[in-house]
Amino acid sequence: MIFNIKDYERDILSLIGTTGKSLGFPVYAVGGYVRDRLLNRPSKDLDIVCIGSGITLATAVASQLHPRPRLSVFKRFGTAMLKHKDLEIEFVGARKESYRNDSRKPSVEEGTLQDDQNRRDFTINALAVSLNEEDFGTLIDPFNGIKHLSERKIITPLDPAKTFSDDPLRMMRAVRFASQLNFEINPVTFDAIKKYKGRLNIISMERIITEVNKMVLSNPPSTGFKLLFDSGLLHEFFPEMAKLQGVEIREGKGHKDNFYHTLEVLDNISKHTDDLYLRWAAIMHDIAKPPTKRFEPEVGWTFHGHDGLGAALVPKIFRRLKLPLDAKMKFVQKLVKLHLRPISLTKENISDAAIRKLLFEAGDDLEALMMLCKADITSKNPNKVKRYLANYEIVQQKMIEVEEKDHIRNWQPPITGEQIMNTFNIPPSRPVGTIKMAIKDAILDGKIPNEYEAAYSFMLEKGKEIGLEQVE
Numbered sequence: 001m002i003f004n005i006k007d008y009e010r011d012i013l014s015l016i017g018t019t020g021k022s023l024g025f026p027v028y029a030v031g032g033y034v035r036d037r038l039l040n041r042p043s044k045d046l047d048i049v050c051i052g053s054g055i056t057l058a059t060a061v062a063s064q065l066h067p068r069p070r071l072s073v074f075k076r077f078g079t080a081m082l083k084h085k086d087l088e089i090e091f092v093g094a095r096k097e098s099y100r101n102d103s104r105k106p107s108v109e110e111g112t113l114q115d116d117q118n119r120r121d122f123t124i125n126a127l128a129v130s131l132n133e134e135d136f137g138t139l140i141d142p143f144n145g146i147k148h149l150s151e152r153k154i155i156t157p158l159d160p161a162k163t164f165s166d167d168p169l170r171m172m173r174a175v176r177f178a179s180q181l182n183f184e185i186n187p188v189t190f191d192a193i194k195k196y197k198g199r200l201n202i203i204s205m206e207r208i209i210t211e212v213n214k215m216v217l218s219n220p221p222s223t224g225f226k227l228l229f230d231s232g233l234l235h236e237f238f239p240e241m242a243k244l245q246g247v248e249i250r251e252g253k254g255h256k257d258n259f260y261h262t263l264e265v266l267d268n269i270s271k272h273t274d275d276l277y278l279r280w281a282a283i284m285h286d287i288a289k290p291p292t293k294r295f296e297p298e299v300g301w302t303f304h305g306h307d308g309l310g311a312a313l314v315p316k317i318f319r320r321l322k323l324p325l326d327a328k329m330k331f332v333q334k335l336v337k338l339h340l341r342p343i344s345l346t347k348e349n350i351s352d353a354a355i356r357k358l359l360f361e362a363g364d365d366l367e368a369l370m371m372l373c374k375a376d377i378t379s380k381n382p383n384k385v386k387r388y389l390a391n392y393e394i395v396q397q398k399m400i401e402v403e404e405k406d407h408i409r410n411w412q413p414p415i416t417g418e419q420i421m422n423t424f425n426i427p428p429s430r431p432v433g434t435i436k437m438a439i440k441d442a443i444l445d446g447k448i449p450n451e452y453e454a455a456y457s458f459m460l461e462k463g464k465e466i467g468l469e470q471v472e
Contacts, residue, residue: 008084008085012046012087015065017133019057020050020052022060023057026050026132027130028131028140029047030116030126030128034127035125048092050091051093051113052093054079055075058081058089058091059080061082061089065082065084070083078095079092096116113140121167121173122157123156127139142157155186160192161192164196168199171197172200172203174190176215178223179214179221185227190231197232197235205320212321216283217279219270220266220270225266229242229245241283244257244262244287245257254300255293261286265285268378272375278368278372280332281336282375285335288305289306291309307337310336314336315329331365334365338362339372342369342370342395346394346395350394366399370392413440414455415435417433417436423459431463434466442455442458
């Protein structure tokens with residue numbers, strides 16, 4: 001029943017089966033590996049369940065492989081893992097689980113294959129294939145998982161209320177699988193998610209964001225976020241994004257629904273990049289529109305300053321969502337801060353100075369910024385889209401011309417702070433920063449060329465203005 005498996009996969013499955021027989025352990029491949037092979041999807045994770053000790057089975061299998069793989073043993077969980085070729089193989093004894101109301105960590109005891117399948121999250125993940133000599137390759141499907149695969153349905157094997165109350169992370173996994181596989185969540189199952197969404201608060205944010213990132217990397221990613229919103233899960237862990245939804249009309253003037261606009265931008269950019277954090281920049285680009293929304297009778301709804309406030313919110317949201325607070329966060333923050341700049345340049349006579357400043361601030365992330373800006377065009381008016389794209393092309397051509405002439409991208413000032421301190425014999429202080437900033441602005445504004453001699457003369461002039469004297 002398993003389709004499109006490679007020869008070495010068949011060999012390792014056979015070895016696991018014969019090793020299980022020598023130990024007296026019936027052995028089965030279960031879960032995602034079986035599901036993905038039936039869907040003809042690639043899978044590098046192979047879960048093995050045995051009626052016995054998973055650690056004993058893993059140790060015996062590892063001893064027969066050459067070269068012998070490193071075996072990772074987790075005694076507390078009764079599991080062991082090894083890598084073979086491009087497979088990560090996890091071994092565990094069949095078990096049954098029971099849960100307390102305040103924890104997703106179950107009490108575990110030995111069980112049968114049926115017990116193990118009962119504890120699985122969804123019917124499509126409860127499929128098992130026998131690796132035993134007498135019925136090798138037989139599919140064991142107690143919950144109609146094959147039928148649900150063909151119907152593209154996400155359904156819990158047992159009562160969804162118990163499934164989600166026991167382990168609320170399964171609600172996130174339901175949405176993630178629907179997003180990744182383009183499946184539909186069964187209505188009864190989805191109703192249970194809506195009912196038990198509040199149970200998500202016992203799940204660590206690290207586990208939640210792992211599932212979210214898989215949705216972000218799905219195609220199209222909007223599928224998962226629509227389900228998160230409709231179920232109420234999004235409101236539980238990412239209320240800032242949920243608050244983007246809705247349209248307010250006053251004096252006959254409305255604004256676009258910024259939640260669905262954000263999803264359009266996310267889908268647009270995902271057609272051109274698999275970069276997780278460029279996709280996160282699309283998610284975050286309008287995140288500050290709700291707190292900056294104002295109604296002005298003459299012009300309608302405005303969101304002035306949402307770019308700057310959005311950039312300020314990025315670290316706070318990343319910290320709460322347990323996303324990395326490193327260069328990836330700064331990348332997202334920069335794109336949120338700058339995402340209106342290119343379009344604003346198209347609405348005025350484009351000066352070299354404005355282009356220089358954008359080149360300087362965007363640096364190596366200029367291409368990513370322009371990709372985000374183009375994805376941000378979600379108008380239903382084709383003429384408007386065409387006009388915006390044409391304007392962006394003009395800006396990009398101007399950028400090329402200015403960069404070739406002035407070499408501003410990733411530019412470093414020709415005069416360092418140390419040189420300023422030595423020239424005027426002053427310690428690190430505010431005047432040093434003032435002069436450095438003045439030199440930078442003068443070059444970006446085109447007042448002086450991007451050259452050492454011109455910058456040095458400007459430094460002396462600026463120093464004199466603020467009462468500093470050159471030390472000979």
